[in-house]
Amino acid sequence: MYKKKAKTGIFFFLLIMIHIPLMGLGWQGLYERFAESQADAESRLSSHSWLIFVMDFSILMCTPCLDSFLNFYHEVSRCPKKEVVWGVLVLDEHGKDNAEMKLLFRVAEKKVRGFAKANNIRCPILIDSSAVFRDIAGGGTAIILFDHRRNCVRKYNFPLQPGQKGEIIETLTY
Amino acid sequence: MIERKSLLLFLLFVALSISQGLLEAKELRKVSLEEVLSIGRLDDDTLFQWAGVAVDPQGNIYLSDAMDYSLKRFDSQGNLIKKAGGKGQGPGEFMAPRLLDCSENYLYATDQDFRGLKVFDRELNFVRNIMIKMLVSDLRILSDSEIAVTSLPMLEKPAVFIFDQEGKLVREIKYSDRDSPLMMDVVSFDFDQERNLYLAYNFQDRIEKWSKTGEKLWSINLLKVKKVKKKKVSSFVVPTELVFKDVAIDGEGNLFVLGGHFSQNRSCDVYVLNPEGKHLATFTLPDTSHCIYIDGKNCLYSRANQGITLKKFRMDYVYQ
Numbered sequence: 471m472y473k474k475k476a477k478t479g480i481f482f483f484l485l486i487m488i489h490i491p492l493m494g495l496g497w498q499g500l501y502e503r504f505a506e507s508q509a510d511a512e513s514r515l516s517s518h519s520w521l522i523f524v525m526d527f528s529i530l531m532c533t534p535c536l537d538s539f540l541n542f543y544h545e546v547s548r549c550p551k552k553e554v555v556w557g558v559l560v561l562d563e564h565g566k567d568n569a570e571m572k573l574l575f576r577v578a579e580k581k582v583r584g585f586a587k588a589n590n591i592r593c594p595i596l597i598d599s600s601a602v603f604r605d606i607a608g609g610g611t612a613i614i615l616f617d618h619r620r621n622c623v624r625k626y627n628f629p630l631q632p633g634q635k636g637e638i639i640e641t642l643t644y
Numbered sequence: 645m646i647e648r649k650s651l652l653l654f655l656l657f658v659a660l661s662i663s664q665g666l667l668e669a670k671e672l673r674k675v676s677l678e679e680v681l682s683i684g685r686l687d688d689d690t691l692f693q694w695a696g697v698a699v700d701p702q703g704n705i706y707l708s709d710a711m712d713y714s715l716k717r718f719d720s721q722g723n724l725i726k727k728a729g730g731k732g733q734g735p736g737e738f739m740a741p742r743l744l745d746c747s748e749n750y751l752y753a754t755d756q757d758f759r760g761l762k763v764f765d766r767e768l769n770f771v772r773n774i775m776i777k778m779l780v781s782d783l784r785i786l787s788d789s790e791i792a793v794t795s796l797p798m799l800e801k802p803a804v805f806i807f808d809q810e811g812k813l814v815r816e817i818k819y820s821d822r823d824s825p826l827m828m829d830v831v832s833f834d835f836d837q838e839r840n841l842y843l844a845y846n847f848q849d850r851i852e853k854w855s856k857t858g859e860k861l862w863s864i865n866l867l868k869v870k871k872v873k874k875k876k877v878s879s880f881v882v883p884t885e886l887v888f889k890d891v892a893i894d895g896e897g898n899l900f901v902l903g904g905h906f907s908q909n910r911s912c913d914v915y916v917l918n919p920e921g922k923h924l925a926t927f928t929l930p931d932t933s934h935c936i937y938i939d940g941k942n943c944l945y946s947r948a949n950q951g952i953t954l955k956k957f958r959m960d961y962v963y964q
Contacts, residue, residue, distance in 0.1 A: 533711060537739075577952060585711055588713055
């Protein structure tokens, strides 16, 4: 029994060893590719500014309250580096048991899907069921900007003050 | 022989009188709900956040969905037949669809910041706008030529306004003369078949009945709520706790009032009152709802899963 398993293992190992050179990689190539992709990712991370929208679930229930956010999002999404935008939806776990939180999570998931589809939002929106970002959202909508150029993190609340929109877009597109 | 006939007639008269008396004494004591339809699940894309509901005499269900800016028509089995609307300010589009009601021919819809109504046919084809120059906070369609609305009292006087199909004001029932604090005179309303008006104040413990000529017939405090919490928003102080959320009238003329923050089961308890304002019964919805709707067959509609699901219940009445 064990002999058979060992034989199968050896067979697959040899198969992989044969296929790596066949795919034109080779061990050295494989390592180089991995190192390259790591470097790419690191370079992307270190040279871009990042932006996270933080939105409270209660605001999502009031679609007109999100108009200024939506206008801003669509301006940002026209930026060439739009992949640096993420969204976080904060759920309030206060006073809810596990079953209620599970239900709320599914409700939020569905509402986010509908909201994103209806408003053509393409950035990933994650659900913060532990309310890690609750104080940042402050019951409304906020932005955290990781400003690479100035080496700092800034927070903005909606509705944005005059000039803040331009400042954020300029930071993202730099 | 004559004596015997007289006796029989007398007995018949007595029997009829007793049965009449029994019928008059019949009073609703309990309402039980049986779920007969559920539209929208957590794992489908049917409804995201429905806001308004209306049902036509054929049992077709119309819903406004605030999350995807649409109107949706379902058949009586709950199958989605058509979706219309979309985000925008063009003909038949919405920025925030809200209230719905229907007449024999048309469906009327409100858009949160639109001063008027949007009219659709039963197939959800846009027909026209009715401009009434006020933001609508509640809506009932009495007929195509009698459109009853309320607006926020801070924008208009506290009254139920009745417009014709052209948006011309036909009459108004002014329900408050007082200079109330901001938002305190906001009401939900409905009319019975005799066109008497029923009001439930959203931020006060007050339910009222007004005659069609504009006289107050009665006013009651049901929950003994003295004060609601208020909050300062910008430079305004506004109430934040709803006492009553919605009203609806069944085919027998009973008034159904959905309670808010002060009810034992918040946003679930429904109080049933007779046309004289006597509290007959209270029942509890299985999930919190922002509104209730009763169709021509005495079925009640309410919300579940925070607007993802519409529930339809058959109401069974238990009489004393």
